[in-house]
Amino acid sequence: MLIDSHCHLDFPDFAEERDEIIHRAHAAGVELMVTICTRVRRFEQIKEIAHNYASVFCSVGTHPHNAAEEVDVTAEEILNLSKDSKVIAIGEAGLDYFYDNSPREEQRAVFRKHIAVARETGLPLAIHTRDADEDMASILEEEMAKGEFKFLLHCFSSGRDLAMRALDLGAYYSLSGILTFKRSTELREIVADLPKDRLLVETDAPYLAPQKWRGKRNEPSYVVHTNKVLAEVHGVDEEIMAAQTTDNFFRLFSKVPRELHTRSEG
Template identity: 70%
Template sequence: MLVDSHCHLDFPDFDGERDDLIARAHEAGVDLMVTICTRIRKFDQVLAVAEQYDNVYCSVGTHPHQAGEERGIPASEIIELAKHPKVVAIGEAGLDYFYDKAPRDAQEEGLRIHIAAARETGLPLVIHSRDADDDMAAILEDEMGKGFFPALLHCFSSGRDLALKAVDLGLYVSFSGILTFKRSEDIRAIAKELPADRLLVETDAPYLAPQPRRGKRNEPAYTAMTAAVLAETRGVSPEEIAAQTTDNFFRLFSKVPKHLKVSKPADTSAGAA
């Protein structure tokens, strides 16, 4: 069994074929998915997808790209939304200095608010970090000093120092299709070095399809391709990576039932998105 710990199934890229998408994931051995919220004001759309499928859960939060437009949403609102049984994580929130689509102070403010929500709820914070290693490390260290919160660096593409700092602070690290790219030698070296009990896998679908699907639309079934490269990188079997990353997922995403019985997708032809 594999888990796609980060995808965006509410995105219009998947309209009209979510049943088939879930079925293909099952066929590839990907039996659980977490669809990630990027706008709190559109959380209802994310939740609707999670409620439609037994094996899909979701998060609630604001992506750093939208930190400016959703500025001022308090941690209390995130905490209240997170009470829904299908909400198993906070975020994604973080810092993105590559695109800088939102003011950096708004990104930091949003990140700290989401950290407060993660600390209060005990749900893992899904962290987006791009070209912001130093500031991210400083914020994480500062906030951990105020009290522990569970978290992971998703779609890891940062430097070794941030990865080691995150692990030292108790965080997990998730690898996407980037791990499979030919020029990702540095990322694979980091993936090889990190403790086995801190690793997760994801797609970030519809983005970042792994080799040999690079450049095409990504989907949860392709988690298996990234997991295979992670196994090769660490010199273990795909079965071992599947077992380890799934164990890690349930340890971090503790709200997901550990012995969840995954059923086939229901017939939703009458009202499927």
Template identity: 60%
Template sequence: MLVDSHCHLDFPDFADDLAGIVARAEASGVGRMVTISTRVKRLPDLLAIAERFPNVYCSVGTHPHQADEEDGISADELVNLAQHPKVVAFGEAGLDYFYEHGSRDAQERGFRAHIAAARETGLPLVIHTREADEDCGRILEDEMAKGAFRAVLHCYTGGRELAMKAIDLGLLISFTGILTFKKSQALRDLAAELPADRIMVETDSPYLAPGKYRGKRNEPSYVVETAKVLAETRGVTLDEIARQTTENFFRLFGKVPASAAA
């Protein structure tokens, strides 16, 4: 079994084909999907999807692009929303200095609030970081000193220094279809180096379709293509990558049942 640890099933790209997308994922051996929140106020939309499909779960949180729009959402509010049985993580939250749609101060406030919620509940935080390695590393070290929390750096494209700092702090690293791109050799070199118990795969669909699907709408079933390249990169079989990344997922996302969905 594989897991798509990060997709966006509530996005309009999927509205007309949601049942088919979930069915294709399950037929491809993708046994769990986590549809990731970008706005707290849209949690009802995510819950409607997660409650409709037994193997779909969701997070709650504010993407850094929406940091100003949802500035001031507290850790307590996030913790309260995470009481729902289908909410299994916080985020995605973090820093994005590439687009900077959200102000840097609001992004950092939101990032720290999400970390506090993760620390209080034991649920993992899904971290978005882009072109912000130094500040992301600084905040992670600062917050970890206040008390441990669990997290994954999703869709990793940052440098080796931040990746190794995250590993030292006990965090995980997740890879998307970017790993399959011809110009991503440095990322593959990093993926080959990371500890086996710290890696996961995801699609970040509808974006970043891997390899042979490049330029098309991405979907959870395509996580298999990323897993194939990760296996080749690390010199192991696809079965081994599927086993390891799925085991890592269930260890991090402890609220997701490992047994077959009812």
């Protein structure tokens, strides 16, 4: 069993063949998927998809790219939406200093708001971070001192300093197709030093397809290839790594019933 812990099934790339994509995921052994919210104002679309498929769960939150347009979304609003039975996480929220699509001050403010919601609900926070390692580490340390919360560094591709500082705070790390890229040697070296009980796999589909399909549309079934490379990095069989990341998923996303298995869909 594998789980795609982070994908975007609501994106237009999948609109015309969502059933087929989910069916292919099941055929590949990917039994559960988490479709991630990037705009609270579009949460209803996310929720509808999650409720249409037994094997799909979702999150609620604002991506840092969209922080400026949703700076007025309140913590209470996010918290209320998170009560839906299919919502198992907050986010994705965080910092993106590579594109800077929203002012950094607003990114930081919106991110801290999501941390507060994660702390209050007990749901894990899916974090997006790019070219913001020092600010990310500092904010996580400051906020953890105010009260504990669970978090996942999604699509982890940051430096060693953030990886280790986050580890001290209880971080989980989700690895995407980036791990399979030929030039990701440094990332693989960092991931080799992370505890196996903190690792998950994801696609971030439709983005970041593994090396075999690099530059093409990604989809949840491809998470199998990231798991293969992750297993190689840690020197274990693919089946062992799949079981480990699945255990880690259920430990982190504790709102999901552990006994849940896919049904006939798609």
